[in-house]
Every structure is written in C-alpha cells, then in structure tokens.
Amino acid sequence: MSTGCRDTPVLKQRGQREVFCGLTGIIWLHRKMQDAFFLVVGSRTCAHLLQSAAGVMIFAEPRFGTAILEEKDLAGMADANEELDREVARLLARRPDIKQLFLVGSCPSEVIKLDLARAAERLSVIHGPNVRVLNFSGSGIETTFTQGEDACLASMVPALPSTPEKQLLLVGALPDVVEDQALALLAQIGVTPVRCLPSRRVQDTPAIGPNTVFALTQPFLGDTHAALTRAGARHISAPFPFGVEGSTLWLKAIAAEFGIAPEKVDQVVAAPRVRAEKAIAAAATTLRGKRIFFMPDSQLEIPLARFLTRECGMDAIEIGTPYLHTDLHGPELDLIAEGPTLSEGQDVDLQLDRVRASRPDLTVCGLGLANPLEAEGLATKWAIELVFTPVHFFEQAGDLAALFARPLRRHAALKRQHPNRLEAAE
Amino acid sequence: MKLAVWTYEGPPHVGAMRVATGMTGLHLVLHAPQGDTYADLLFTMIERRNHRPPVSYTTFQARDLGADTSGLFTSACRDAHARFQPQALMVAASCTAELIQDDPGGLAEAMDLPVPVIALELPSYQRKENFGCDEAFLQICRTLAKPMPRSDRVTCNILGPTALGFRHRDDLAEITGLLSEMGIEVNVAAPMGASPADIARMGRAHFNVLLYPETAESAARWCEKELGQPYTKTIPIGANATRAFIEEVRTLSGSTLPVDEARMRQPWWAASVDSTYLTGKRVFLFGDGTHVMAAAKVARDEMGFEVCGMGCYNREQARPLRALAKEFGLDALITDDYLEVERAIEDAAPEMILGTQMERHIGKRLGIPCAVISAPVHVQDFPARYSPQMGFEGANVLFDTWVHPLVMGLEEHLLHMFRDDFEFHDEAGPSHHGGHAPRNDPGAPAAPAAADEGGSMPPPSAPPAQPDTPSLPDNIIWLSCAERELKKIPFFVRGKARRNTEKFALEKGLHEISVDTLYEAKAHYAR
Numbered sequence: 001m002s003t004g005c006r007d008t009p010v011l012k013q014r015g016q017r018e019v020f021c022g023l024t025g026i027i028w029l030h031r032k033m034q035d036a037f038f039l040v041v042g043s044r045t046c047a048h049l050l051q052s053a054a055g056v057m058i059f060a061e062p063r064f065g066t067a068i069l070e071e072k073d074l075a076g077m078a079d080a081n082e083e084l085d086r087e088v089a090r091l092l093a094r095r096p097d098i099k100q101l102f103l104v105g106s107c108p109s110e111v112i113k114l115d116l117a118r119a120a121e122r123l124s125v126i127h128g129p130n131v132r133v134l135n136f137s138g139s140g141i142e143t144t145f146t147q148g149e150d151a152c153l154a155s156m157v158p159a160l161p162s163t164p165e166k167q168l169l170l171v172g173a174l175p176d177v178v179e180d181q182a183l184a185l186l187a188q189i190g191v192t193p194v195r196c197l198p199s200r201r202v203q204d205t206p207a208i209g210p211n212t213v214f215a216l217t218q219p220f221l222g223d224t225h226a227a228l229t230r231a232g233a234r235h236i237s238a239p240f241p242f243g244v245e246g247s248t249l250w251l252k253a254i255a256a257e258f259g260i261a262p263e264k265v266d267q268v269v270a271a272p273r274v275r276a277e278k279a280i281a282a283a284a285t286t287l288r289g290k291r292i293f294f295m296p297d298s299q300l301e302i303p304l305a306r307f308l309t310r311e312c313g314m315d316a317i318e319i320g321t322p323y324l325h326t327d328l329h330g331p332e333l334d335l336i337a338e339g340p341t342l343s344e345g346q347d348v349d350l351q352l353d354r355v356r357a358s359r360p361d362l363t364v365c366g367l368g369l370a371n372p373l374e375a376e377g378l379a380t381k382w383a384i385e386l387v388f389t390p391v392h393f394f395e396q397a398g399d400l401a402a403l404f405a406r407p408l409r410r411h412a413a414l415k416r417q418h419p420n421r422l423e424a425a426e
Numbered sequence: 427m428k429l430a431v432w433t434y435e436g437p438p439h440v441g442a443m444r445v446a447t448g449m450t451g452l453h454l455v456l457h458a459p460q461g462d463t464y465a466d467l468l469f470t471m472i473e474r475r476n477h478r479p480p481v482s483y484t485t486f487q488a489r490d491l492g493a494d495t496s497g498l499f500t501s502a503c504r505d506a507h508a509r510f511q512p513q514a515l516m517v518a519a520s521c522t523a524e525l526i527q528d529d530p531g532g533l534a535e536a537m538d539l540p541v542p543v544i545a546l547e548l549p550s551y552q553r554k555e556n557f558g559c560d561e562a563f564l565q566i567c568r569t570l571a572k573p574m575p576r577s578d579r580v581t582c583n584i585l586g587p588t589a590l591g592f593r594h595r596d597d598l599a600e601i602t603g604l605l606s607e608m609g610i611e612v613n614v615a616a617p618m619g620a621s622p623a624d625i626a627r628m629g630r631a632h633f634n635v636l637l638y639p640e641t642a643e644s645a646a647r648w649c650e651k652e653l654g655q656p657y658t659k660t661i662p663i664g665a666n667a668t669r670a671f672i673e674e675v676r677t678l679s680g681s682t683l684p685v686d687e688a689r690m691r692q693p694w695w696a697a698s699v700d701s702t703y704l705t706g707k708r709v710f711l712f713g714d715g716t717h718v719m720a721a722a723k724v725a726r727d728e729m730g731f732e733v734c735g736m737g738c739y740n741r742e743q744a745r746p747l748r749a750l751a752k753e754f755g756l757d758a759l760i761t762d763d764y765l766e767v768e769r770a771i772e773d774a775a776p777e778m779i780l781g782t783q784m785e786r787h788i789g790k791r792l793g794i795p796c797a798v799i800s801a802p803v804h805v806q807d808f809p810a811r812y813s814p815q816m817g818f819e820g821a822n823v824l825f826d827t828w829v830h831p832l833v834m835g836l837e838e839h840l841l842h843m844f845r846d847d848f849e850f851h852d853e854a855g856p857s858h859h860g861g862h863a864p865r866n867d868p869g870a871p872a873a874p875a876a877a878d879e880g881g882s883m884p885p886p887s888a889p890p891a892q893p894d895t896p897s898l899p900d901n902i903i904w905l906s907c908a909e910r911e912l913k914k915i916p917f918f919v920r921g922k923a924r925r926n927t928e929k930f931a932l933e934k935g936l937h938e939i940s941v942d943t944l945y946e947a948k949a950h951y952a953r
Contacts, residue, residue, distance in 0.1 A: 016463070016482060016483050016484075016485050016502070017485045018466070019461065019463065020461055020463075020464055020770075021459075021461025022461075024464075036462045039429075041427075043521040043550060043551065044433060044436065044437040044550065044554065044933055045436070045437045045439075045440075045462060045521050045522075046428045048433055048436040048437060048440065049435045049461070050469065051432055051433065051462045052436075052464060052465075053464055053467075062431060063432060065429050066428050066429070066430050067427045067428070067430075068427065068428050068552060069427060070427060070551055070552070071551045073427055073527070073548070073551075074551055078427070080427065083427035083428060086427075087427055087428075087429045091429060091431070107461070107521075107522035108521055108522050110488070111522055111525045111526060112525060133620070137487075139459070140459040140461025140462065140485075140487075140522075141459045141490075141491065142487070142488050144460065144461075161757065176811075225811075229558075253501060268731075274824045311580070338601060349505070349509060367466075367471050368463060368464070368466030368467045368469070368470050368471075369466075369478065370470065370471075370473065371471065372470060372475075372477050372478045373475060374476075375476030375477065418855055423784070
C-alpha cells in the first residue's frame with residue numbers, strides 16, 4: 001500500500017494570513033462548559049471580534065466577556081492586576097453559578113506581558129474552592145482559530161486530579177449529542193470507563209494517570225496531546241472520526257487498546273454504518289468528480305480532505321492548513337492519495353492566485369473570502385460552519401457530506417441568475 | 427479596565443477600514459497581528475460586499491516580535507502597492523501594533539512610494555470606531571484636497587457615507603436626488619464611492635452637505651476652514667427636518683426651484699385616523715447621537731409618540747443630546763454599556779424601543795417591540811430594497827418601520843374587548859406578524875431561536891414587559907382580585923398599568939391595591 005501524502009513536500013509561504021485568532025474558540029467552548037466563564041483580557045478589538053465572529057450575537061446571557069484595557073492600564077497609572085481583581089470580583093458576584101473562570105490572554109495582554117498565570121493563581125486563592133481560575137492564551141500572535149480550544153484544554157490538564165484507573169479519555173469539545181453517540185458506541189463495544197475533556201460541568205472533571213489512554217476527537221489538539229503525555233497518559237493514534245472510515249478506524253484503534261477484537265467493532269457499527277453510507281451516497285452524487293481547494297483555517301482540512309476524497313469521490317487540488325502536525329495527522333496523510341498540493345501557513349494573495357488559476361468547483365475558506373470568491377463565480381464552503389455543526393461519527397457523516405454538497409447544489413439551482421455567471425457565459 | 431459584554435462600536439482601525447472600503451482606488455495597510463483579519467467579514471458578510479476590503483494586514487505573530495516587525499510592515503506596503511496599484515496608500519496600526527511602536531506612518535513615508543501616503547494615528551485604547559472613520563476621512567482630505575476655483579454651476583459635496591453605515595447607500599441616493607431636484611449637482615460624494623482623485627477635486631464645490639457628523643464632521647470643519655466651504659447642519663431625517671434641510675440648502679446655494687413633496691406620504695399617513703392609536707405611545711430611543719436626536723423629534727412631532735427616554739453610545743454627541751433631552755424633560759443616558767441601557771429600558775417600561783440591534787435583543791428579552799434606527803449594523807440593516815432614512819422617502823420608511831412592530835389600531839381595541847378568545851388573544855402577538863401563534867408552552871424557556879430570528883417583535887414566549895414581582899415598596903400589596911383584573915389588560919399596556927397603579931397607591935399612601943385602586947389610577951392617569 002502506498003504511503004499516500006505523508007512524504008509529499010509541503011508548500012510553505014509567508015505573507016498575510018487570513019485567519020481568526022484563538023479567541024474565536026470561546027464561542028463554542030462557553031456553550032460546551034456550562035458553568036465556565038471566559039474573561040478575555042484584551043482590547044476593544046477582541047470584544048468586537050467575539051461579537052462579530054459568531055455571525056449572530058448570542059444574546060442569551062453570554063458566558064464570556066472582555067476586560068478592555070484602557071489608556072491608564074497601559075500607562076501604568078492603574079495597576080492592571082488590581083483592576084483585573086476588581087472586575088473578576090464583580091463578575092463572580094453577579095454570576096454565582098460560575099464554577100470555572102478562564103482568564104484568556106490576547107495580543108495586547110501578551111505584548112504588555114501581563115502575567116495571567118500569576119493572576120489566575122492569585123484569584124484561585126481568593127475565590128477558591130468555589131471557583132477554579134485557569135488561564136490560557138487565545139491571542140492571534142500565538143494561536144490560530146481552533147488552537148484556542150487546544151490552549152484552553154491544555155491549560156486544564158495540570159489541574160486534573162490523578163487516578164491509577166485504566167480508563168479512556170475522550171479529548172475535544174464535541175456537541176453534546178455527538179459526545180453521547182460516541183459514548184454509546186464505546187459502551188456497546190465494551191470500552192469502559194470513558195471520561196471526557198472538557199466535561200460539561202466542573203463536578204464531572206476527569207482524572208488522569210499512568211493508566212489513562214486518550215483519543216483525540218479533533219485534529220487541532222497538539223498542545224493538549226503534549227500536556228496529557230507529560231502527565232503520564234498515552235495517546236491512541238488513529239485517523240479522526242469523520243465519515244464511516246474515520247469513525248470505524250478510530251473506534252478500532254481504541255478497541256485494540258482495550259483488548260477488544262475489531263470484529264466486535266464491526267458488529268456494533270454495522271447498522272449506523274449502513275445508515276451513514278446511505279446518507280453519504282446521497283450527497284456524493286453531487287460531490288463525485290468535483291475539485292476542491294482548502295484554504296487554511298480550522299486545521300480540520302486534512303481529515304476532511306481524506307473523507308471527501310475517499311468517501312465522496314472528490315478530487316483535492318490543494319489542502320492548506322494553518323499547521324501540519326505530522327504526529328497527529330500522519331495516519332490521515334497515509335490515507336490521502338498523492339496528487340494534491342499540501343500547504344502550511346499562508347500568503348493569502350498568492351494562494352488566491354492559485355485558486356483563480358485552478359478554478360476549483362468548491363473552495364473551503366473563511367468568511368472574509370467567501371463572498372468575494374462567490375462573486376467571481378466560485379462556489380465556497382465557510383470553514384467556520386464545520387466547527388459549529390455536529391459533523392463527527394456515523395450519524396452525522398451524511399450531514400458532513402451535505403455541508404459540502406449544498407453550495408454546489410445551490411450554484412446549480414441559481415446558475416441562470418448569478419450575476420457573474422452571466423458575464424462568464426457571454 | 428472595563429468589562430464589556432457587547433460593544434456598540436468597534437476599535438478605531440475598523441472605522442478607518444469603513445472609510446477605505448467605501449472608497450475606490452485607495453488601499454489601507456494595517457499593521458496588525460494575525461487574527462485582526464476577522465474585520466474583513468464585517469464587509470463581506472454583513473454588507474455582502476462582493477470584493478475583499480482594500481486592506482492588507484501584516485498579521486505578525488509572536489516569533490516576529492523579537493525579529494523585525496517593521497520590516498514586515500514595509501514589505502506589506504510594497505506588496506500592496508505592487509499588487510493593487512492604488513492612487514493613494516493609507517497606513518495605520520491596530521491596537522496591538524500601537525503597543526510595539528513601529529511608527530507605520532514614518533516607515534511608509536520613508537519608502538518613497540510613487541503615490542501619496544496618508545498616515546493615521548488611531549489611539550486604540552481611548553477612542554472607538556466612529557472616531558476612526560472621522561479621523562481617517564479628515565486625514566484623507568488634508569492630504570489630498572486643495573483649494574481650487576469653484577465650478578461654474580452651483581455644486582456641493584456630500585460628506586459622511588461610508589462602508590458598513592446604517593442605510594448610507596440609500597440615504598446618499600435619496601439626498602443626491604433631492605439636491606438634483608433643487609438644481610444642485612453633486613461634485614463629490616465621499617468617502618463612499620470616491621477615489622483619491624475625486625477627493626483632490628472636492629475644492630470645486632460651493633458648499634458641503636454633511637449627512638453623518640459621526641463619520642465626517644472633522645472633515646466638514648476642515649473644508650470650511652481650508653476650502654472655504656460652508657456645510658449644512660440639519661440632518662434630513664423626518665418630514666420637518668427634510669423641509670428645514672431644503673431651506674438651509676436654499677440659503678447656501680441660492681436655489682429657488684420648487685421641490686415636489688407629493689411622494690412624501692408620511693405626514694398624511696400619521697394624520698389619518700387609522701394612526702390615532704399611535705397617540706402618546708411611550709418610546710425609548712437609543713443609538714448614535716445623530717440618529718437618536720433626529721428620531722426623537724420625529725417621534726414627538728411627526729408620530730405623536732411620547733418620548734420617555736433617550737440616549738446615545740458615542741460620547742462625541744453627548745452635549746447636543748443632553749441639551750435635546752432636557753428640552754424633552756428627560757435626562758439623557760450616555761453610555762456604551764449594554765447592561766446599563768437594558769436597565770434603563772426596564773425602568774422606563776416603554777411601549778416601544780427605537781434603538782439598535784442591541785436594543786432589539788433587549789426588547790426581545792423584555793417583550794417590548796423594537797424598530798432599528800441606528801448602527802451598529804446587522805445583516806438585516808442591508809436590505810435588498812431601497813430603504814433610506816433621509817429625505818422624503820426616508821420619512822415614509824420611518825413611518826412604516828416604526829409602526830410595523832406595534833399592534834394595529836382596531837386590533838388593539840378588539841384585544842381589549844375579547845381578551846379570552848382562544849386564538850385571538852393578546853399574547854399571540856400582532857396578527858400581521860407570522861409565526862407568533864400558536865403560543866408556546868408557557869412553561870418553556872424563552873425561545874432559543876430568538877437570537878437568530880429576524881423579526882422586530884418579541885417571540886411569543888418572551889417574558890412580559892414587567893416582571894411579576896417588580897420592586898414594589900414592602901408596604902403595598904396587590905389584592906388577588908386586582909391582580910386578576912390586571913391580567914385582563916393586554917400585555918402591551920399591562921406593564922404601564924401596573925406601574926401607574928403602584929405609583930398612584932404610593933402617592934395616596936395606600937397599602938393595598940384593589941380593583942377600585944386600579945381604576946382610580948386609570949382615571950387619574952387618563953389622557
């Protein structure tokens with residue numbers, strides 16, 4: 001068997017990177033952890049990003065906010081730490097339901113070297129044990145988009161209690177419905193006990209130890225992987241659970257670790273597998289033979305390219321990713337047939353030149369680029385939808401394929417109407 | 427340090443982007459960390475622009491900080507000039523780049539680019555988005571506009587419309603049409619639609635029309651001083667203000683051509699008997715200073731509403747707004763704290779809010795109808811149809827937009843008369859809004875879809891305007907018969923009835939509220 005794309009040379013360019021910063025992860029993390037509050041220590045820009053990036057503002061009492069640095073904080077006229085303590089005290093007084101507080105670093109707080117780790121220690125003493133205060137950086141100078149979740153989860157690892165128990169830890173913030181499906185599948189296979197990081201509530205916080213093995217559900221958790229490994233846990237390497245193939249291989253790798261035969265997995269997934277294949281087949285009629293270009297965005301690009309090329313019959317032109325973790329993505333790269341360009345990082349203008357030259361049928365990109373490309377007659381899929389939508393495991397595999405099929409179906413439906421398509425036809 | 431949940435304005439560099447994106451032939455190079463490119467989506471998604479904003483970002487990362495961030499900036503300027511060939515280059519720093527003090531202006535000047543360089547100083551930790559618009563446009567004018575002979579015919583410039591402005595696209599079209607009817611040609615409209623070459627010939631105009639003081643007042647003052655162009659002070663929002671604007675333009679231009687008002691239906695629509703039910707509706711106004719001040723006058727003088735509260739989020743307009751509020755017998759609320767606005771609205775218990783997208787959500791939470799009159803903008807504020815706020819058509823739009831969220835005249839009476847009808851009851855919402863009946867299970871939590879749903883009415887499951895246990899003096903209680911009677915009053919006036927009755931009881935020193943107290947209070951406050 002060929003080694004797929006694993007040895008393909010990676011195109012690396014440096015220029016403008018059209019990506020979100022890690023603060024964006026707060027938008028889904030604060031929904032996942034229902035007793036946590038995310039306090040960004042940053043600027044008006046950070047606050048503006050958080051309310052703009054979500055597309056619609058989530059006005060139902062958000063569990064995040066921004067402590068906006070002002071001139072007097074920067075000029076040293078006010079002690080930023082005292083100011084922070086005061087704002088945290090006010091916040092926790094107003095929200096007694098908050099059990100975990102994340103102080104989230106931003107570009108300005110990193111540049112002025114505000115020590116949020118010490119602030120978190122100090123505030124833990126003041127507000128503990130009722131409230132646990134942790135810190136991580138979601139700054140754009142250090143994190144890209146989904147790396148914010150990685151930094152958040154990694155920050156939780158040192159605070160986890162220890163256990164000698166042999167157990168599986170599922171790592172990654174999944175929608176509750178998807179997490180429940182994963183737990184049900186694992187229970188049927190006979191893998192037990194299983195814990196989740198992050199937990200929905202602080203009282204369900206998992207413990208870890210030398211007999212903990214962990215499986216990542218998201219491909220962007222490199223730092224969390226390193227922190228768990230340092231804490232003595234062991235990673236189960238596998239493709240990620242997108243599509244039938246990824247979900248099956250992921251479950252089999254875990255089953256093997258627990259001494260369970262692959263036939264048992266096949267038996268448990270037989271029915272969901274048939275359902276998933278049927279649902280994927282419906283979308284694949286639209287996707288088969290279509291050419292796809294991934295701009296770097298969520299770090300989901302490599303597993304998704306594997307799913308779309310192997311299960312939906314698409315051809316990948318370029319697979320761009322903000323970061324290529326060979327350790328985590330290796331099993332995925334093995335499965336992707338040689339051919340597509342692999343790129344890491346970005347010079348957005350040069351990359352757009354390649355998009356225009358190759359005129360893909362579908363371009364996966366950020367919200368800033370989608371309408372400009374659509375206006376040039378190029379169909380797009382917004383990458384942010386992939387982290388806001390349940391897409392993992394069997395029951396969502398059809399939805400995942402449909403997310404990519406919908407823009408193509410829409411283009412077909414509107415082809416007489418699209419202003420630039422008319423121009424192109426003339 | 428100040429805790430913000432939601433913000434009314436973005437940082438100042440977003441203001442500069444609004445100016446650059448509105449223009450053509452201008453490119454902005456922003457010294458900014460990775461992640462600040464999120465701002466592109468404001469233009470491509472909210473405003474549905476079909477091109478990327480003309481902005482290049484240096485997107486520096488932590489590893490660059492120890493190295494050469496100024497080198498990154500100069501190469502970004504060089505690449506942007508080579509690729510986009512702009513007539514002028516504008517440079518600025520976002521909040522993080524301000525801290526590393528690379529001096530983008532100095533660096534760009536030293537590059538000897540073959541085009542004018544406009545350097546912006548944007549104090550990100552003091553000022554906000556509107557300042558960024560105003561300052562960017564001022565510096566563009568200072569760099570590019572020069573005194574020159576006036577045009578032979580009387581012409582004017584229109585100042586203020588930007589990208590991502592609240593109905594700027596349609597206001598510009600409406601006012602351009604109105605001026606044309608008066609025989610006045612628009613020399614340059616800027617920033618929206620203007621190129622640097624257009625800015626350079628602004629001096630030909632005889633006077634300026636300032637549409638949005640938030641984005642262009644500094645430029646208008648500069649043009650007055652340096653180019654000798656007076657500018658209009660009246661903001662033509664509403665019938666009266668549009669007429670006053672026409673008079674002001676006549677004074678500045680000498681135009682005597684008649685203006686045909688026939689297409690302005692708003693005055694008759696408001697005067698017709700169907701609108702009687704609007705009389706004295708209590709409205710709360712919040713938004714940018716200019717739109718709130720204009721809307722307050724329209725609400726009182728052209729719609730017959732009672733203004734029960736007003737405020738703005740931009741401190742730059744605090745002084746004139748406070749003065750106007752005083753004239754209305756009110757204290758102005760000047761704040762950019764969304765929670766403070768929510769508290770003020772809760773306290774005032776208005777029957778309608780005229781606000782921003784933020785107040786629309788406050789209205790949903792409190793069960794108060796809301797119409798949007800001001801930025802900050804939302805994708806819904808860029809309708810496909812023509813929908814100005816200014817001029818004759820703007821007055822028509824205001825009437826329709828403000829009346830739409832309310833329960834209509836006769837329907838209001840019917841709700842009073844047949845309040846227990848199982849399918850035509852007050853809590854079903856106005857019958858001209860789809861999707862409100864059947865009512866959700868009253869035990870269900872407030873509709874989670876509310877945040878995404880686009881209508882201006884609160885969802886049927888939204889809590890009533892007044893909580894059932896308001897801050898009532900301890901020594902006053904509602905007797906259960908009075909409580910039952912109160913529940914028969916339609917929801918859109920129940921909050922007011924409760925408040926008035928309690929105020930009345932307090933004034934009279936009563937300790938119990940009976941059905942009689944309720945009706946005595948009703949008679950007392952009758953209007």
